[in-house]
Every structure is written in C-alpha cells, then in structure tokens.
Amino acid sequence: MFRAFRPRRVTTMTPARRQYWLVKSEPTTFSFDDLLASPDRTTTWEGVRNFQARNFMRDGMKAGDRVLFYHSSCEPPAVVGIAEVGREAYPDPTQFDPSSDYHDPKSRPRDPTWVMVDLRAVAALPRPVDITELRANPGLEGLELLRRGSRLSVHPVSREHFDAIVRMAK
DNA sequence: GCCAACGTTGGC
DNA sequence: GCCAACGTTGGC
Numbered sequence: 001m002f003r004a005f006r007p008r009r010v011t012t013m014t015p016a017r018r019q020y021w022l023v024k025s026e027p028t029t030f031s032f033d034d035l036l037a038s039p040d041r042t043t044t045w046e047g048v049r050n051f052q053a054r055n056f057m058r059d060g061m062k063a064g065d066r067v068l069f070y071h072s073s074c075e076p077p078a079v080v081g082i083a084e085v086g087r088e089a090y091p092d093p094t095q096f097d098p099s100s101d102y103h104d105p106k107s108r109p110r111d112p113t114w115v116m117v118d119l120r121a122v123a124a125l126p127r128p129v130d131i132t133e134l135r136a137n138p139g140l141e142g143l144e145l146l147r148r149g150s151r152l153s154v155h156p157v158s159r160e161h162f163d164a165i166v167r168m169a170k
Numbered sequence: 171g172c173c174a175a176c177g178t179t180g181g182c
Numbered sequence: 183g184c185c186a187a188c189g190t191t192g193g194c
C-alpha cells in the first residue's frame with residue numbers, strides 16, 4: 001500500500017538559525033542503530049538527571065537543531081551519527097514512575113523537575129569519529145566533550161566544531 | 171552556607 | 183578495574 005510522500009524535515013528553520021548539540025548515549029542502552037530502527041526514527045530522550053543538561057534541553061534545544069550522537073562507555077567512544085530535535089522540551093514521565101530507574105520521588109506532577117525532548121535520526125556518519133581522533137584535532141579545542149573531567153551528557157557545540165566533526169567522518 | 175562523604179560518569 | 187573529576191547529599 002502506498003503512502004503519500006511526506007517531507008521528513010521537522011522544521012523550516014534556516015541553517016543559519018540552527019543550533020548544534022551533542023548528546024551521549026551508552027550503545028548497550030540505546031545506540032544510534034536503535035534510533036534508526038525506531039518508529040519514524042524518533043525517540044524520547046528521557047532519563048537526563050543533571051540540571052545543567054536539563055537546562056540545555058529546556059532552554060536551548062529548538063526543533064530542527066542538529067545533534068551529534070556520541071557513544072560513551074564503549075570501545076571506542078565515538079561520534080556516530082547526526083540527529084535533529086523533533087519535539088521541544090516537555091515533562092519526562094519516567095520521573096513519576098516508581099518502577100523506573102529514572103524515578104524522582106521529589107518531583108511533583110504540577111511542577112516537574114525533569115524534561116525530555118524528542119530526537120530523530122538524520123543520518124549515520126559515513127564512519128565513526130572516535131575520541132582519540134577528536135582529541136588530535138586542534139580545531140576542536142574548547143569542545144565540551146573533550147574537556148578534562150567533562151561528564152555533561154547534553155551540551156552545545158559550535159557550528160564550526162559540528163562541521164569539523166562531520167568533515168572528519170568523510 | 172560550608173564542606174566532607176558519597177555516588178556516578180566515563181575515559182583509560 | 184582504576185580512578186579523576188564531577189554533582190549531590192546531609193550534618194553542622
């Protein structure tokens with residue numbers, strides 16, 4: 001059965017206004033392949049429980065923003081794909097679910113502490129760019145991911161750094 | 171408000 | 183498995 005063609009782009013935002021981000025995920029928990037295999041190649045980005053990361057999602061992430069998808073706690077850690085922000089920040093229901101690993105008993109439904117966004121796969125990189133390569137590129141100086149001791153699982157990336165990483169994958 | 175203890179992240 | 187670097191918690 002045929003379906004009418006629907007444009008895949010979620011926004012008409014021009015590239016000039018777009019912001020860029022990086023999110024980390026442990027591939028054993030949720031990989032970029034998992035994202036590609038998800039319905040409409042989209043997932044909810046639930047489970048962020050760090051205030052700085054939450055603030056970036058809540059205040060910064062806009063539909064159509066581009067997101068580098070990074071695999072952490074694996075060998076080798078690497079940027080593996082590009083996603084985009086679909087739905088902007090809304091309450092993360094897992095904070096109210098006592099059976100969830102992400103349950104937060106202190107959060108009140110009338111004033112939720114934690115939010116999530118929807119992320120949609122744009123494309124896998126032609127090849128992963130691992131962290132040793134990233135560290136070896138002087139053009140990436142200042143990238144939050146590479147800062148000593150950095151653990152932020154959601155953070156902004158400059159357009160220059162984003163483009164440089166995409167170029168490295170070619 | 172301070173800060174020590176603790177738990178977690180995540181590269182190595 | 184190690185441990186540095188964080189963020190959070192809770193006693194005071």
